[in-house]
Amino acid sequence: MQVKIKDVAKHAGVSVTTVSRVLNGEKYVKDDLKSRVNRAIEELGYAPSQIARSLVRKKTNLIGVIVPDLTSSFYSTILSSIEEMASANDYNLLVCNISEDIDKELKYLNVFQEMRVEGIIIMHEKINEPIRNFIHKIKIPVIFSSVKPMDQKFVSVIIDDYQASYEATKYLIELGHETIGFIGGDMRDITSGQNRYSGYRNAMTDAGTKLVFEHIRFGDYKVKSGYDQMKELLSVEHPPTAVFAVSDDMAVGAMNCIRDHNLRVPEDISVMGFDGSQLTELVRPTLTSMEQPIQQMGKVTMDVLLKQIAGETISMSDVVLEHRLVARESCRNRNEATRM
Amino acid sequence: MQVKIKDVAKHAGVSVTTVSRVLNGEKYVKDDLKSRVNRAIEELGYAPSQIARSLVRKKTNLIGVIVPDLTSSFYSTILSSIEEMASANDYNLLVCNISEDIDKELKYLNVFQEMRVEGIIIMHEKINEPIRNFIHKIKIPVIFSSVKPMDQKFVSVIIDDYQASYEATKYLIELGHETIGFIGGDMRDITSGQNRYSGYRNAMTDAGTKLVFEHIRFGDYKVKSGYDQMKELLSVEHPPTAVFAVSDDMAVGAMNCIRDHNLRVPEDISVMGFDGSQLTELVRPTLTSMEQPIQQMGKVTMDVLLKQIAGETISMSDVVLEHRLVARESCRNRNEATRM
DNA sequence: CTGAAAGCGCTTACAG
DNA sequence: CTGAAAGCGCTTACAG
Known part of the structure; x- marks a missing residue:
């Protein structure tokens, strides 16, 4: 049996109310009683029940x-x-x-x-x-x-996922890339699916760059899907010279896929991630990423x-x-x- | 105010005992009452308090x-x-x-x-x-x-950390390596510090391979410490041809350090990790590791x-x-x- | 099959 | 400054 407040009270020769008071640090308890209670708590190894406390305090x-x-x-x-x-x-x-x-x-x-x-x-x-x-x-x-x-x-x-994605894409455009592949998220997701896709699309069209249907793919944010989608991007007739993946995990998957196809990052294909996870500094080459705080x-x-x-x-x-x-x-x- | 069992009872026109019974799926409740209670629960959006329940059940x-x-x-x-x-x-x-x-x-x-x-x-x-x-x-x-x-x-x-570490080291020895660097953990840790070090040491001496003081270093299991310790290993006169780090994170740090020094893994230096984390498949080259389940x-x-x-x-x-x-x-x- | 009552381990007015 | 009593929202013998 757990020791309870009643046991402490008995042991200290005071009421449970008093024990409760010293427990909760209330003033108006004589030092004498306070120390007796504390000693009893110590001796009995008493720990108040948060369960009971929660019930009455509604917290x-x-x-x-x-x-x-x-x-x-x-x-x-x-x-x-x-x-x-x-x-x-x-x-x-x-x-x-x-x-x-x-x-x-x-x-x-x-x-x-x-x-x-x-x-x-x-x-x-x-x-x-x-x-x-x-x-x-x-x-x-x-x-x-x-x-x-x-x-x-x-x-x-x-x-602002839209804006972040827009800027990430723009960065690649300003780097001189004219074909930029996109590995998006789940389009049922507003934030990380739709908004990031819109940002990519609008940055592309605003720059007068044409969207290539085969260069646009969607994964599930995880490494493997980045790898798989990149494989598809590499299999088209004119693969993009840069790829923007909307998660660092997918970007790393894409990088691995590129390497496994004997191509180099960034010499042959640039890769941009999204999130700013630990992975960015951990892979080689290190990953350029649109980072969230x-x-x-x-x-x-x-x-x-x-x-x-x-x-x-x-x-x-x-x-x-x-x-x-x-x-x-x-x-x-x-x-x-x-x-x- | 949260709705409570009493409200449900009143709403259904039964006692709280009966409500409690249907809540806990007891038999011996007439279907009639049961459905009235369930309807009341539904209508009031009642969710029983685990706090109160925990208090009485002591669970x-x-x-x-x-x-x-x-x-x-x-x-x-x-x-x-x-x-x-x-x-x-x-x-x-x-x-x-x-x-x-x-x-x-x-x-x-x-x-x-x-x-x-x-x-x-x-x-x-x-x-x-x-x-x-x-x-x-x-x-x-x-x-x-x-x-x-x-x-x-x-x-x-x-x-069995000792045995695992012993076998990992032995594997490198059998690969023909005669100088094997070690990046260990915290020697205050029995399991991942001392035991893994002992495994390395004994595998080395059992194989007649001499332990080189400068080849033995200790980190904190994290990527950065693997990088830092590897840097030290590379700075000695005769760096090892293989390195065994007792965590995958440190092994990845070591790999990165090696690459940053314009050396190649595994052509110049082999790297062995420990743990079997997701990183093993994620880095390039993929990381050989002594895996825990x-x-x-x-x-x-x-x-x-x-x-x-x-x-x-x-x-x-x-x-x-x-x-x-x-x-x-x-x-x-x-x-x-x-x-x- | 159903309900009134006690009790889980606390806190908090209330009274002194 | 201190304590007896009520109450938090449930469950569980106990009685019927």
């Missing part, structure tokens, strides 16, 4: 987080930054890794509700009807991090969520963070490249 | 996990596998990312206790005195995953922990899983290599 200090893929460097970095902020504010994280499994998500959302988490963070945008209904119904604050699903009720902490994204997400929990009436607008193109080795000027 | 379905570094591919993969098993068994994960911060760990361990988690998983072996005392004192099952701290009270799910490690950890929670008297012995050397491109026969 759990719990936050539920739904991660699409824990093993992804991008998400685990956001999560780690969320965790840091949470911990600093005495919140604990209940984490759920749904790997494309929508049923699991719904189940977890229910668990979150039953656990009376004070806030929910969601990091993907594949929101189906039951989930949409659910998050609209509950009165727990919900916030989206790194994505913005088609839904105006919730705050999203994101970058990943750490900050996690931090700001928790910041805003904590405010929502505190009941501050948040203006329902999104938080849009700065993106930044970090040039590394994987992209090269087309003319220099051909000269080599 | 939280919570497991606390302490991860050294969420952004590491190795740990996040174990965590993801733990999460999967937990979820399948209706357990939820409270995760704590301590980044070398021992104070944070102790704080979290306290939180875990107060939250009445049913089990605790720890994935590192830097156990200091206060933490040791703490985990020895609490009556919550504690299990170590991927490490075995110097302590006999707890079960560890591990591989990462997924299985997470799964088995949860398996054993669940048994301990169920009160099964576990024989206090560790679970030792199979390691496996996976040969890829980064290691080459010394003679072939020099011929090129």
Whole structure:
């Protein structure tokens, strides 16, 4: 049996009320009693039950987080930054890794509700009807991090994906590339699918560069799909001289595919990534990438969520963070490249 | 105000006992009442409070996990596998990312206790005195995953690090390498520090290969330290022709360093990693690695922990899983290599 | 098959 | 400054 407050009270010869008071650091307890209580706590190895405390206080200090893929460097970095902020504010994280499994998500959302988490963070945008209904119904604050699903009720902490993608493409154009392949995301995703595609498309047409149907492909953000889609890009009659993949993972997959076909990055083909994950510095050549402020994204997400929990009436607008193109080795000027 | 069981009872015109019964799927409730209750639950959007339920059942379905570094591919993969098993068994994960911060760990361990988690998983072996005392004192099952701290009270799910390291080294020796550099871990770590070093050392001396002091270095398992230590190895008069790093991350760092010095892997220097993380297939050349069964490690950890929670008297012995050397491109026969 | 009552381990007015 | 009592939202004997 766990020792409980009653045992401590008995041991110290005081009432449970008094024990509770020293537990919660209230003043108005004589030093004499306070030290007796503390000694009893020490001697009995007492640890108050958060469960019981939560019940009466109606406060759990719990936050539920739904991660699409824990093993992804991008998400685990956001999560780690969320965790840091949470911990600093005495919140604990209940984490759920749904790997494309929508049923699991719904189940977890229910668990979150039953656990009376004070806030929910969601990091993907594949929101189906039951989930949409659910998050609209509950009165727990919900916030989206790194994505913005088609839904105006919730705050999203994101970058301007359209603009970022536009600039990334423009960068390649300015490097002299006239054929730029695109490895996009899931077009059902607004943020990372549609917006990034639009940015690419408009940058191309604005520059008077023609869009080549065979140069436009879509993956699932993971390394393997980058590899597979690149393979397709290499198999067309006139492969592009540069490729823009909307995730670093896919960009790395593309780079590997290019190398496995005995071509060189960036001499033969330039590769541009997106996200700014650890991978960028880890591969060779290092990967030029349109970077999201990943750490900050996690931090700001928790910041805003904590405010929502505190009941501050948040203006329902999104938080849009700065993106930044970090040039590394994987992209090269087309003319220099051909000269080599 | 949250709707509670009393509201449902009133709405359905039954007692809370009856509502509780249908909630918990007990038989002995007339279909008539059952459907009235279910309708009331539906209409009111009622979700039972796990907090209250936990209090009376003395069961939280919570497991606390302490991860050294969420952004590491190795740990996040174990965590993801733990999460999967937990979820399948209706357990939820409270995760704590301590980044070398021992104070944070102790704080979290306290939180875990107060939250009445049913089990605790720890994935590192830097156990200091206060933490040791703490985990020895609490009556919550504690299990170590991927490490075995110097302590006999707890079960560890591990591989035979000594043997794995011995075999990895032997593999390089059999490839004809006579000078094999070593990038080890923290020698305060029994499992991944001392045991892996011993395996290397003994494989070398058993083969009659002499240990070269300047060829033996120690990092912190991360990419950067692999890079830095490799730089040192390259600066000695006679650099080794092969390098064994005790983590894939360090091995990748070493590979990058070698390349940045205009040397080739594996033509000039072979590189062997350890862990079997996603990186192995992702870098070029692909990384030969002594692999741990990462997924299985997470799964088995949860398996054993669940048994301990169920009160099964576990024989206090560790679970030792199979390691496996996976040969890829980064290691080459010394003679072939020099011929090129 | 159904319900009234006690109790899970705390906190918090309320009274003194 | 201290304590008795009510209550947080459930479940579970117990009685019928």
